[in-house]
């Protein structure tokens with residue numbers, strides 16, 4: 001095996017999906033707090049009061065608050081994120097379990113609205129700062145390096161209501177204030193930071209036939225996030241030159257379904273729009289040549305200042321990190337053999353099998369992705385999400401035999417091993433949802449990823465008790481043997 005002795009084995013979670021405690025200790029509401037539960041077949045909804053004072057719900061994906069409306073929580077709806085798995089009150093117990101598995105790194109996110117409840121206060125919320133200080137200290141004491149996502153989909157709700165979804169330049173200075181606070185506060189406790197989780201989702205999950213207006217908003221949203229990210233890198237390095245600050249891209253490996261040159265070109269453009277556009281700006285510090293083509297396609301005209309371009313240039317990231325769950329096959333041909341499930345838009349690849357949620361199981365796609373992005377950026381890489389969302393069965397004696405999950409990880413780790421063997425500088429692997437948590441895409445608990453089971457169910461019941469699945473013992477051995485014992 002090729003993993004270096006200081007390879008960061010670990011796992012990952014996000015505040016909005018695990019913390020719960022959504023309205024305690026001065027935390028403000030976040031965008032994710034107005035999202036109801038869904039299932040693989042029914043979308044998550046966003047709840048709000050319309051301009052006539054009526055209760056309304058609309059699908060989360062592509063949601064835009066209508067004129068004169070404001071967000072609201074309705075008592076008769078279930079909001080799984082409100083409880084999460086109550087990591088807020090269980091973090092000591094959870095970190096002890098991660099330590100037992102031998103974790104070297106734990107990826108988690110800070111909830112912006114715990115630090116600045118509406119995003120616009122001048123002073124941060126002390127209780128929020130204390131919570132993360134306690135968590136990071138607990139991790140350090142357990143010998144686990146924190147990897148901190150600064151934004152994981154949970155913009156303070158007050159900002160979103162006032163300025164839309166990153167549709168205002170004001171966001172840049174508010175994000176700067178937030179990152180300055182946390183970079184100073186956690187100096188010496190945290191070294192690795194990620195500016196925006198899956199930043200490319202904004203453009204990648206927009207359907208090709210969306211309106212010009214939707215594309216205009218998506219590209220503008222991204223531009224403000226790019227500048228905010230670049231400012232964060234500069235601020236972070238000024239506060240602590242040792243800070244390692246990364247981008248985080250939703251990594252999907254796209255394949256052309258046929259050898260028709262139209263498909264080959266379509267596939268190339270898919271990579272450019274969906275994957276490279278964000279990585280290129282964040283790693284190379286400038287918009288790529290093909291950006292002009294992408295903007296022109298939808299008559300996009302962006303608010304970009306000369307100073308913004310300077311910021312992008314000066315704020316390139318130190319690391320390229322990404323999530324990887326699946327590949328997708330795409331074609332320009334009419335093809336009815338599509339895959340249903342959440343976030344899987346592709347046509348069926350006859351050479352692959354699919355998860356219960358319709359995600360293509362493709363470990364080789366991970367190696368392909370690693371090779372492509374390393375060649376392009378030559379930056380240290382981390383796979384910061386990877387995993388199998390599956391139904392788990394608790395046996396009478398409490399055991400959980402999740403061999404399917406073990407097989408999934410084994411196959412992906414083997415491909416990472418090959419990539420390292422080739423010379424790719426892969427420095428870490430944090431598996432997604434190492435403790436069961438609420439699904440971001442569907443809001444379900446039954447879509448479980450963890451090595452650690454949490455007794456929490458989709459109807460809101462459960463004791464929150466933690467228990468170890470078979471994969472817990474397996475991953476412990478993998479880490480102990482530094483990837484030898486698979």
Ligand code: BGP
Pocket residue numbers: 014017197198250323342385389432438439440441442447
């Ligand atoms: C990524 C997100 C995570 C996460 C994961 C799995 O898109 O960064 O927050 O949840 O996907 O997706 P899901 O929860 O829909 O299974």
